[in-house]
Amino acid sequence: ETGVTQTPRHLVMGMTNKKSLKCEQHLGHNAMYWYKQSAKKPLELMFVYSLEERVENNSVPSRFSPECPNSSHLFLHLHTLQPEDSALYLCASSQARGGTGELFFGEGSRLTVL
């Protein structure tokens, strides 16, 4: 595997379920990101980890909980989500700080909350 891989690619869950999204990067980068992509809205930065330390948390509801156990792996734990949380969740990584270096995105996890 090369680049940034995300699993699962598709997820359907009820509002009371607990699930997790997984991201793995094989690029040797030191920063990892979660973005939310909804129709008709800009890509929204949710969380950033640099060297396994969270450096950005953009007022994301607590029902989304990130975890970065090492520089290659990033998780997004989901709990008691709402239908409006249905979206494409994109993981990305970068060598430099994302504001000034290329972001490498995964294919995304399409989440549907019933």
Place this chain on the structure above:
Amino acid sequence: GENVEQHPSTLSVQEGDSAVIKCTYSDSASNYFPWYKQELGKRPQLIIDIRSNVGEKKDQRIAVTLNKTAKHFSLHITETQPEDSAVYFCAASRAGSYQLTFGKGTKLSVIP
């Protein structure tokens, strides 16, 4: 915080014509402006970027221009081809920040 406006939201051009997408930003401290292309069902990918110390940058059929005074930047695609059909996102950030603010995207359709 930064706010990025992108226009138009949709754009259709005939194959071989040029396409221009425009973005404005609000934070005068922003100094990095990348453009990402997202084909249907695929991941966004960086196609070109520009930093505030230059006014224009070209890469084959793609060019980006930056006007810092007016706080706007544009993507120019010449001799468009069907494979240019995609959603294009502009973004802006300041040095040292992880906060990359994206525009809402422009869906470009190139008609053969």
